[in-house]
Structures are given as C-alpha cells and as structure tokens.
Amino acid sequence: MPNNYFGEVFFGVEASDSFASALNDAFHALEPKWQNGIFTGDNLITFGKNLSFQLDAPFMQALETHATKKIEKSIVWRTAMLVWAARNGLRREGALVECGCYRGISARIICDSVDFNATGRDYYLYDLFDYPEGSAHAAMPDMGPSLYDEVVERFSAIPRARIIKGFIPDILHVQAPEKIAFLHIDMNGVAAEIGALDVLFERVSPGGMVVLDDYGYLPYRAQRDAERAWFAQRGYDVMELPTSQGLVIK
Numbered sequence: 001m002p003n004n005y006f007g008e009v010f011f012g013v014e015a016s017d018s019f020a021s022a023l024n025d026a027f028h029a030l031e032p033k034w035q036n037g038i039f040t041g042d043n044l045i046t047f048g049k050n051l052s053f054q055l056d057a058p059f060m061q062a063l064e065t066h067a068t069k070k071i072e073k074s075i076v077w078r079t080a081m082l083v084w085a086a087r088n089g090l091r092r093e094g095a096l097v098e099c100g101c102y103r104g105i106s107a108r109i110i111c112d113s114v115d116f117n118a119t120g121r122d123y124y125l126y127d128l129f130d131y132p133e134g135s136a137h138a139a140m141p142d143m144g145p146s147l148y149d150e151v152v153e154r155f156s157a158i159p160r161a162r163i164i165k166g167f168i169p170d171i172l173h174v175q176a177p178e179k180i181a182f183l184h185i186d187m188n189g190v191a192a193e194i195g196a197l198d199v200l201f202e203r204v205s206p207g208g209m210v211v212l213d214d215y216g217y218l219p220y221r222a223q224r225d226a227e228r229a230w231f232a233q234r235g236y237d238v239m240e241l242p243t244s245q246g247l248v249i250k
C-alpha cells in the first residue's frame with residue numbers, strides 16, 4: 001500500500017495552523033481505504049493516489065541526502081517529475097541543462113537518481129547566484145557572493161557538471177551545449193525564460209524533454225501565456241502538469 005507524504009509548505013496560505021487543521025479534518029472524513037496515498041505540499045492535496053515516486057529507491061535516497069529544507073521536501077512531486085523527464089530525455093542525444101539552478105538541489109537529486117556519472121553526459125547549470133542591490137531578477141533567500149562556491153562544492157562528486165555564472169540569455173551565446181536531451185527552465189521571469197527558449201530549444205534532440213517550472217502557478221500567469229504562445233507558434237501544445245510544471249516533448 002502507498003504511504004502518505006505530508007509536505008508542509010504551501011504558497012499563498014496566511015493562517016497555516018487553521019489550514020493544516022482543516023486538512024486534517026478533511027482527511028478524517030475519508031473512507032478508510034482512501035486514507036492512504038495522501039499527499040500534501042506545493043499547493044497539491046491528493047488522496048487515494050499511488051504516489052509511485054515513493055517506490056523509486058534511488059530518488060528517495062537522493063531526496064533524503066540533498067533536500068534539507070522544508071520547501072525542498074514539499075516540492076518532492078515536482079522533483080520526481082524532473083527525474084522522470086531526465087531519465088527519459090537521456091534516451092536521446094545531448095546534455096542535461098538547467099537554466100536557473102539556484103542551490104542546485106533538484107539537479108543534484110537528478111544526478112543521483114539517474115546515476116549521472118555513468119551516463120557520459122554533461123550537465124550545464126546556469127544561474128546568477130548573487131543578488132546585488134537593485135537587480136531585476138527576484139531575490140531568493142540563499143543568493144549571495146558565496147552561493148556559486150557552495151553549488152560548485154555540491155557538485156564536487158559530479159565531474160561533468162558545469163556550474164556557469166552568467167545572465168541568460170547572454171551567457172548561452174558564450175557557453176552552451178550543441179545538443180540537449182533534457183532542458184529545465186526555472187528563472188521566474190518571462191524575458192529570461194523566453195530568451196532561453198530562443199537559444200536552446202532548437203538544440204533539443206527530437207524526443208528530448210523540456211520542463212517549464214511554475215508554468216501552472218497563477219502568479220506566473222504572464223510566463224505561462226508567453227511560453228504557451230511561443231510553443232504554439234512552433235506547433236507544440238504545452239501540458240500543464242498538476243505539479244505546476246509545463247511539459248513539452250520535442
């Protein structure tokens with residue numbers, strides 16, 4: 001039987017105690033056989049699901065090792081989708097790429113889950129890492145002068161990870177792979193994400209995977225609309241996943 005998975009972080013909840021208590025009441029109202037497979041977190045509430053990611057031993061081990069913050073544990077389903085996309089993308093030619101790696105947690109989990117060192121591929125991880133006063137990009141709690149070195153250290157056991165500090169799209173014209181098997185775009189900004197697609201999508205191998213983070217989150221509606229239109233112009237329909245990611249298989 002599946003286990004329940006209780007992530008604690010939801011976005012947009014003001015009174016977290018009363019929210020948690022209401023959820024608890026709701027789950028107690030379920031018939032016993034539906035009280036398994038409960039998932040909470042990352043604005044997803046489900047019950048009676050298989051939650052198959054919990055049966056993925058390398059993934060759960062990698063999550064345990066690298067996801068140290070509540071938010072990183074709560075977005076487990078999202079991260080499982082990335083692992084799925086990376087695994088399937090690896091059936092195609094090319095590198096793995098993340099535009100907006102921040103602390104590098106999801107990419108590090110992917111590395112362990114797919115045994116990345118055995119793939120013979122490169123992993124390109126781009127970010128600004130720092131947040132100088134007045135920057136246009138959104139601030140994140142761990143951004144700062146030491147974040148780049150922390151991420152380099154996190155990938156010290158992954159020799160073919162390339163941690164690249166630079167502004168997207170500009171840096172992509174300087175350093176980017178010729179072929180891509182898996183592309184994860186997660187920069188929380190329309191111009192940067194469309195800029196990345198403009199340069200990188202043509203390099204994604206046929207059958208390669210593209211995951212657009214936050215595509216389904218209402219506060220990022222402008223990003224979703226711009227990406228939906230960008231892909232529609234090229235004949236693709238983006239799938240909005242319940243995990244709030246957008247998925248395109250080239």
Ligand SMILES: C[S@@+](CC[C@H](N)C(=O)[O-])C[C@H]1O[C@@H](n2cnc3c(N)ncnc32)[C@H](O)[C@@H]1O
Nearest residue numbers: 100101102106127128129137167168186187192
């Ligand atoms: C939400 S975080 C990424 C989280 C990460 N993908 C993960 O899975 O943990 C967004 C990141 O995008 C980066 N970013 C935003 N605009 C950027 C740009 N134009 N070029 C490079 N990185 C950018 C920020 O520095 C930030 O670290």
